[in-house]
Amino acid sequence: MTMIVEKKVFELPSYETVGGRTIKSVRIGYETYGTLNAAGDNAIFIAHYYSGTSHAAGKYSDQDAEPGYWDPIIGPGKAIDTNKYFVVSADTLVNLIARHPAVTTTGPATINPETGRPYGMSFPVVVPRDFVRVHKALLDSLGVRRLQAVAGPSGGSIQSFEWASQYPDFVERIIPVISPGLSISPYGIMTLDLWALPIRLDPNWNGGDYYGRTEPREGLIEALKLVTYCGRHYGWVDRTYGYRWAEEGKNPLNQVDQRFLVETELRAFAASRAPFVDANHMIYTSKAYQLYNLEADAWRVKAPVLMVPAQSDLIFPPALTYRTAEILRSVGGRVSVFEIEGDGGHLDGVYGIERAAGAIADFLAQPGAPIVDGAP
Amino acid sequence: MTMIVEKKVFELPSYETVGGRTIKSVRIGYETYGTLNAAGDNAIFIAHYYSGTSHAAGKYSDQDAEPGYWDPIIGPGKAIDTNKYFVVSADTLVNLIARHPAVTTTGPATINPETGRPYGMSFPVVVPRDFVRVHKALLDSLGVRRLQAVAGPSGGSIQSFEWASQYPDFVERIIPVISPGLSISPYGIMTLDLWALPIRLDPNWNGGDYYGRTEPREGLIEALKLVTYCGRHYGWVDRTYGYRWAEEGKNPLNQVDQRFLVETELRAFAASRAPFVDANHMIYTSKAYQLYNLEADAWRVKAPVLMVPAQSDLIFPPALTYRTAEILRSVGGRVSVFEIEGDGGHLDGVYGIERAAGAIADFLAQPGAPIVDGAP
Numbered sequence: 001m002t003m004i005v006e007k008k009v010f011e012l013p014s015y016e017t018v019g020g021r022t023i024k025s026v027r028i029g030y031e032t033y034g035t036l037n038a039a040g041d042n043a044i045f046i047a048h049y050y051s052g053t054s055h056a057a058g059k060y061s062d063q064d065a066e067p068g069y070w071d072p073i074i075g076p077g078k079a080i081d082t083n084k085y086f087v088v089s090a091d092t093l094v095n096l097i098a099r100h101p102a103v104t105t106t107g108p109a110t111i112n113p114e115t116g117r118p119y120g121m122s123f124p125v126v127v128p129r130d131f132v133r134v135h136k137a138l139l140d141s142l143g144v145r146r147l148q149a150v151a152g153p154s155g156g157s158i159q160s161f162e163w164a165s166q167y168p169d170f171v172e173r174i175i176p177v178i179s180p181g182l183s184i185s186p187y188g189i190m191t192l193d194l195w196a197l198p199i200r201l202d203p204n205w206n207g208g209d210y211y212g213r214t215e216p217r218e219g220l221i222e223a224l225k226l227v228t229y230c231g232r233h234y235g236w237v238d239r240t241y242g243y244r245w246a247e248e249g250k251n252p253l254n255q256v257d258q259r260f261l262v263e264t265e266l267r268a269f270a271a272s273r274a275p276f277v278d279a280n281h282m283i284y285t286s287k288a289y290q291l292y293n294l295e296a297d298a299w300r301v302k303a304p305v306l307m308v309p310a311q312s313d314l315i316f317p318p319a320l321t322y323r324t325a326e327i328l329r330s331v332g333g334r335v336s337v338f339e340i341e342g343d344g345g346h347l348d349g350v351y352g353i354e355r356a357a358g359a360i361a362d363f364l365a366q367p368g369a370p371i372v373d374g375a376p
Numbered sequence: 377m378t379m380i381v382e383k384k385v386f387e388l389p390s391y392e393t394v395g396g397r398t399i400k401s402v403r404i405g406y407e408t409y410g411t412l413n414a415a416g417d418n419a420i421f422i423a424h425y426y427s428g429t430s431h432a433a434g435k436y437s438d439q440d441a442e443p444g445y446w447d448p449i450i451g452p453g454k455a456i457d458t459n460k461y462f463v464v465s466a467d468t469l470v471n472l473i474a475r476h477p478a479v480t481t482t483g484p485a486t487i488n489p490e491t492g493r494p495y496g497m498s499f500p501v502v503v504p505r506d507f508v509r510v511h512k513a514l515l516d517s518l519g520v521r522r523l524q525a526v527a528g529p530s531g532g533s534i535q536s537f538e539w540a541s542q543y544p545d546f547v548e549r550i551i552p553v554i555s556p557g558l559s560i561s562p563y564g565i566m567t568l569d570l571w572a573l574p575i576r577l578d579p580n581w582n583g584g585d586y587y588g589r590t591e592p593r594e595g596l597i598e599a600l601k602l603v604t605y606c607g608r609h610y611g612w613v614d615r616t617y618g619y620r621w622a623e624e625g626k627n628p629l630n631q632v633d634q635r636f637l638v639e640t641e642l643r644a645f646a647a648s649r650a651p652f653v654d655a656n657h658m659i660y661t662s663k664a665y666q667l668y669n670l671e672a673d674a675w676r677v678k679a680p681v682l683m684v685p686a687q688s689d690l691i692f693p694p695a696l697t698y699r700t701a702e703i704l705r706s707v708g709g710r711v712s713v714f715e716i717e718g719d720g721g722h723l724d725g726v727y728g729i730e731r732a733a734g735a736i737a738d739f740l741a742q743p744g745a746p747i748v749d750g751a752p
Contacts, residue, residue: 018629019629019630121632125628125629125630125631125632127629183619185610185613185614185619186610186613186614186616186617186618186619186620186636186637186638187608187609187610187613187614187638188610189619189636189638189639190605190613190638190639190642191605193635193639193642194601194602194605197574197598197601198573198574198577198598201574201577201578201594201595201598202577203579218577219577222573222574222577225570225573226570229566229567229570232563233563234561234562234563234564234693234696237561237562237563237566238561238562238563240562241562242562243559243561243562243565243669243671252501252663252666252667253394253395253501253503253667254395254501255501256497256501256659256660256663259569260562260565260666261562262562262563262565262566263565263566263569266566266569283632284632287628287632290628290636291628291629293619295619314690317610320610
């Protein structure tokens with residue numbers, strides 16, 4: 001039985017960014033599953049990925065086609081057991097999916113109260129630590145006194161490390177899934193730059209000033225294609241699409257614009273997401289993650305860590321996890337690793353998370369020291 | 377001492393493509409190193425990669441900054457010994473680097489003799505087999521009666537498989553380096569689509585009709601950024617650029633358009649190549665390689681094969697080579713494998729080729745059966 005969940009909105013009258021700028025009237029959406037206990041210490045926070053939202057589990061109604069992205073591990077009796085834990089998940093600042101009715105975020109598409117027009121590119125640069133600070137204010141408002149864990153895939157794993165380093169007395173454990181480790185790395189900076197580049201190429205982007213005009217739809221679709229491409233692995237792509245023409249009888253050999261199925265399917269998927277995405281928010285989210293670097297702060301991560309890489313991940317390959325584990329251990333950190341097998345690529349940390357359910361449940365059940373042995 | 381080499385031009389009055397279209401006045405550039413023997417049977421053909429040219433070795437003059445891309449293994453006394461072999465390398469049809477003075481190619485940028493204007497998107501789709509057929513005509517014109525080997529990285533490896541399957545009695549051996557194997561795969565089709573996408577987004581592309589107008593320079597630069605990105609590996613990128621700001625004192629935290637070094641360097645490299653590249657040629661070259669599929673023709677590959685994957689290749693990872701070796705062996709093929717170690721990514725098959733010099737020399741020295749044992 002699927003949980004029925006409800007979206008709520010948290011408001012902060014004013015927030016000062018890590019970069020020293022002030023944002024008025026910050027609003028973010030959030031969901032909660034389970035019940036907070038009297039001591040306020042049975043909470044778990046779920047941090048979402050780059051193009052994710054606060055919809056981590058359950059459905060808004062029985063009519064929903066799909067539940068939240070980590071539903072296989074969040075719910076009554078599941079690895080993150082909502083009979084035991086109070087689970088909170090929230091939209092980040094500058095969330096990509098800004099136009100989805102179930103998402104509330106604050107970013108370039110938000111009306112600047114001082115001008116009455118959307119901020120556009122005048123919105124301040126924010127970083128993952130800003131996401132986390134706003135979420136901390138949300139948890140404070142809910143009466144949460146202690147997090148049993150912060151868990152999240154990809155961008156969410158980045159937030160989990162920020163949580164552990166910023167709030168060591170508040171966070172008991174972290175579960176960074178498909179993670180870059182302690183910094184995004186120059187290669188990751190390049191990746192995030194490339195994802196956003198088609199938006200800037202679209203003349204309708206217009207320097208970020210497209211609100212109320214024709215939107216940079218083509219650029220956005222191509223940008224989302226790049227994100228999906230990087231998120232997968234050739235094993236999954238080859239298996240899913242095969243070497244097939246997009247249309248029967250239309251051999252790509254005969255016309256430059258006759259395509260293969262894998263091209264049209266990738267585009268169709270991106271086009272289906274595009275109406276919910278704000279292009280400037282994508283630029284700002286790329287920028288935010290480019291600025292993630294805790295390499296000098298490894299010693300601040302005191303909470304036990306369960307890292308969950310995906311074997312075929314081409315964005316953050318497992319080698320980054322094993323390197324991070326070594327670094328953290330070298331400064332006294334407690335790290336265990338569980339590797340998700342499969343050929344689904346980076347997205348195995350989202351769509352294949354049930355393969356790590358046992359490791360996550362075990363990790364939550366035990367205090368302190370490593371409880372899962374590293375794979376390879 | 378570097379060889380001094382000379383560019384020449386081969387002309388075909390008319391060529392019929394695999395797709396059944398006729399191209400008049402085909403012209404391609406080529407270079408030769410060493411001397412053809414009287415029997416015409418000491419030749420080796422070097423097939424270039426996606427964004428490569430016929431300049432495989434030597435310099436045009438002592439003033440050149442760099443020699444041809446495989447110079448470490450081609451020349452007097454080198455693995456491909458020009459004291460012994462007559463080495464030929466030629467530009468492909470629709471070669472990307474169409475605007476470089478040392479490149480001659482025929483493609484969308486070529487004047488259509490029937491209209492007096494560049495073909496643009498009316499140029500017929502061509503495939504790697506077309507590249508090879510034109511090169512076969514070149515070799516015939518030079519008096520070559522037999523190839524001791526065809527060798528080439530990436531796109532060149534694709535051509536080497538086409539050579540072996542099309543001309544089994546003409547080709548003694550092939551050396552596919554950083555190869556996808558017997559087909560490009562759906563994932564490769566996706567990659568090639570994405571590389572060309574920024575060009576189509578640039579309004580100056582204008583449906584391919586930009587000759588004599590403002591060119592789609594921005595789109596082309598972004599397209600070339602994607603090619604370089606895919607060609608590298610995070611190991612090399614992180615080591616080379618580090619986590620550094622592009623400009624002293626300009627923290628990317630403070631402005632969306634203040635960048636990291638890795639972003640500006642990638643762009644600078646792409647921008648330095650862009651003036652030599654024709655945008656439509658890039659679209660046509662992507663299309664050509666998307667259409668590479670010899671999966672049903674493995675049995676046609678009779679020549680012994682030395683495959684040379686690069687350990688950190690993210691475009692065509694070594695697993696594709698080992699799978700291809702298995703397939704070829706299952707139909708009686710003779711395949712050996714030498715894996716280039718390193719963290720340079722796909723481009724280790726270009727810039728790191730000297731690490732395979734010994735394996736290549738041994739393979740050329742021996743007739744028939746495998747002489748190099750597979751790595752891992």
